[in-house]
Amino acid sequence: MTRTHVVNRTVGSTCNACQEPITEDTKKLRPDGTMFPECRPCINRKRRDKLALLKETDPEAHKANRDRERERYRAIRKQFLDMHNHTCRCCGETHDEFLTLDHVNGDGAKERGGNKNGPCRAYRAAIDAGPNSPDYRCLCCNCNFAIGRYGYCPHGNLPPRNASSTNELEIPPNFTP
């Protein structure tokens, strides 16, 4: 009797690490399209643990790794800014230091996975979506903040975001406008 060793993992398979079902949001694919046996949060957690250990055991290698990550982030961000002419879609701000990726539908926090997925993934998705994507745009931090908090930017150049997706009601207790 032959046994099948190859498991075709799909969404709904159990994560090898946390034993939770893997969802569309938590799956991680290899370059060949097959799925990792663990969910993305577990993969990221293991990676963080490994890095923490490396920091203790081999600070030089840890620093080199961090520099590579930083370089990778800068390159991806530059690609995104190039695509958007280094300009805020709303007010025309052109200083890179003020520019950021805006999720048109306000689901940035979800996509960042509470910052666990890192910003590279969001920039990568925005680059793949192209310069005229209805989902991603380049805004300065002022316009991004206004539309995120209030659902509109007072410059008046952006269509208002629908009320249900703004976080105006979720202002943190220590927040002072």
Ligand SMILES: [Zn+2]
């Ligand atoms: Zn897991």
Ligand SMILES: [Zn+2]
């Ligand atoms: Zn702006």
Ligand SMILES: [Zn+2]
């Ligand atoms: Zn604006």
